[in-house]
Amino acid sequence: MTSSAPALSTDRTAGTRDRALKAAHTSILEIGATRTTMVEVARRSGVGRTTLYRHWPDITALFADLLTRELTAVVERVDPALPDSALRNSALHASALPDSAPGDADELVELLCTFADEVRADPLLDAFRRHESDMLSEYVFHRLGTSQRRLIDVLRGLLAQAIATDPRLAGRDADRTATMLFLAVQGLVLSAPLADPPLDPATWRTELHLLIKGYLGL
Template sequence: MKPGPPNRSRRPVEDEAVLAAALECLLTVGMRRTTMADIARRAGTSRQTIYRRWPDVQSLVAEVMTRQWLGVVSGVLEGEGPLRGRAEIVDALVAVAAGLRADPLLRRIVEIDPELLVPYLFDRRGASQDVMLERIESMLAEGRRSGAVRDLPPGVMARTVLLTAQSFVLSAATMADGVTVEELDEQLRGLLDRYLTPLGPEGKPQ
């Protein structure tokens, strides 16, 4: 007896539903208490369905983090044309840093699961860091071509900018005693502006 056609009455759960369920779990109970069973239940699917797409909770969480934080970056830069002026570039960088620091997922991770961030600070870059680095490098290269940004290799400047901004994103709360994060953001703006300012013949900012 030949097998019948595959049962297509149940539509496969889209990745969106699983990612949304995983994000909800992370925000509610944190990484250590999140399981594939919890995610599957919230997404209205089975663990087996999720395992066909993600091999473990860690890989699923990594995709959630990447999607969430690149969404913040895109939300800040959406609709922006080429940023050629230094002030425009610096404003965009500070706005991205402020947006990431305020992101509920990042705040929750810093609060209860900071070990999730350790590999991306000391061992390897994550996918979101790679994309941010690429976008910063592109902005700085455009600014360099227009003469608004100093004449250094964009790759070097982009890494310096990302390292600086990253500290303001992750550690600002520990330094905001007696000052506000908004005041710290103004200092970040000044640091980035001075760093990116072209230098004159005597090596001084123009």
């Protein structure tokens, strides 16, 4: 009876994944997503291809993890007090939100606009939006990915708190409103380059602010 090979330690596994994801991030910004292959990631990261394939079946799966990682970083840039686990937790409830979470609808709108603006301007996300439309279309037209569902969960928690404290949102359903807002903002972020001009970045954010306020009836 042969013994199985010892499992990689959690720290070593996390370190390997981190090196590979950082290498993929740099590669996409330098040579583009189309030319960023598993071979290129292995070369840049020093992680063997066999090891890479233990973590990701193909480059598309690696890209999906990279997008989730980048969205997590955007959330933290917008509000460092939001927990790092926000995009990893399957359900974030209002009771789990930090004290800095928006307390009323106006603060929520501002937070949403800031987040959308950060996503629109993020170099990695911009590269995917401009050059990996086929991959992104899977998550726009066919199914919601893990990071999308978790962003909706975060938004649901924020809305639930705002609904509880702001009478202008009385009667709003946090689940339905969060889903609708996410889909609307996602579409606007992905199509932002198509509308410049006349919607330069500053004007785009101003109009987004008006759009969200209008939907919420503020």
